[in-house]
Amino acid sequence: MTSMPESESFVLLRLSERRFAVAASDIAELVAPSRVFRFPHQTKEVEGVVVRRGRIVPVIDVAARLLGRRLTARRFYLIAQRRYTTGTEWIALPVTGDCELIFADMIPASEADLPHVAGWLSHDGDVIEVLNLNALTPGPNPAPLRAPATEAPQQEAFS
């Protein structure tokens, strides 16, 4: 007897006219845009930081990489977990429309796919890329592709 693949939950997000998916287990919350604090740095993907629940969270515009252009308007920030070799931290992804929680079967990415593609899923007649945030967003290399979500998010230099 063969077992059917179990449906996983994903969050669909909209960047301009395109939709992408992220594993729901990687998403913390969807929040309204708040003030972005900017300071000098050299990581071009990072726009700045926002404060969310007492944490300082980097804002990363993934549209530049996925669409080839930065977002000019944004409606929400999707707060997601980004896994690093040393732990998990929150990141804020600007999105341009509502997000939707769906259940779907993911087809894993093939070797031909770009590193930021974790897989593909079919929804409402569209084929949608499932994003691998660890490959899509900046961080010290190498980053793990997926890891247990039990690490405490964020570190403090002192507390």
Place this chain on the structure above:
Amino acid sequence: MRLPAPAKTLPVRSEQIILFRISGALFAVSSASVQEVRSVDTLAGSAREIPPSEIRKVRHMVQRGEHNLYVVNGALHFNLPTSHAALVFVLRRTRTALLVDGIEKMTTMTRLQALPQAFCNEERGWYRGLTAIDQIVVPVVKPEGFLTPDELFALDSVVDPALTPTGDDVDHTSVSGNPVAGAAISELPSAFSNDNTLDSAGPIQ
């Protein structure tokens, strides 16, 4: 019946910081890291221009005993538009004198969050972390991050190829732990002396 003992409140660890501006951008530095604050004018007499080098952010040096203090243009260091520096921070336990536009105020931080790992380039050497002051996020600079050992070596080679100081033990002109003492206090903005005083308490390390 005995009432439960009240929960002990842990003392909040805090650190005195100086908020300062370079080209409009706001930064913080631990006050314990600042040995002196001088106006650019008072430093000008003792500063010496150094030959052009690949380290563009350093154009002048000050001789302090056996050591050279290199004057770092903060705007160039952070890749900000050029600005008019009015003050110099002589940074303790480094060979750096940092040009800044002005001091915003002195205050206390109680929480320093590590720089998020999404910041993965040069800035990791620039900042100790981030703090929120009056609901504004401010990067806290790392005093030793303004000049790397390689940059110091390159500058020493330009200034005097025969001179190869180690850079250790340069804290030779301490002014009783207070960066403002002995400095050109009259040059400082009024907010500096009005609202805050800098005690000599050490920083959280």
